[in-house]
Amino acid sequence: MDRFILKDAVDEAKAIGREGMKHPSTKPVLTGAAVGALVGGVLPVVTLPIGLVAGAGYMLYKRIRP
Template sequence: MSDDLLQDAKVEVVGMAKEGMHHPSTKPVLTGAAVGAVAAALLPVVSWPVGLVAGAGFMLYKRLRP
C-alpha cells in the first residue's frame, strides 16, 4: 500500500509541477503549506519551514487519500 501512496504522490507532484496553478491540487497544497507555516510561527518549538513542509505534506496526503 505504501508503494501505491508513493507512486500516487509522485504522479500528483509531477502534475502540479507541469500544470502549475491549473492543477486541482496546487491551491489546496499551497494553502496547507501557508497554514502550517503560520501555525509553526506561533509555536516556539517548531520553525516555519518545518510547518510549511508539514502543512503541504498533510494536504497532499488528504488529496491522495480523502
C-alpha cells in the same frame, strides 16, 4: 493499495509541477503550506520551514487519500 501512496504522491507532485495553478490540487496544497507556516511561526517547537513542509505534505496526502 496503501503501499503505493509514495508513487501516488510523486505522480501528484509532478502533475502539480507541470500544470501549475491549473491543477486542482495546487491551491489546497499551497493553502496547507501557508497554514503550516503560520503554525510554525507561532509555535516555539516547530520552525517555519518545518510547518510549511508539514502543512503542504498533509494537504497533498488528503488530496491523494481523502
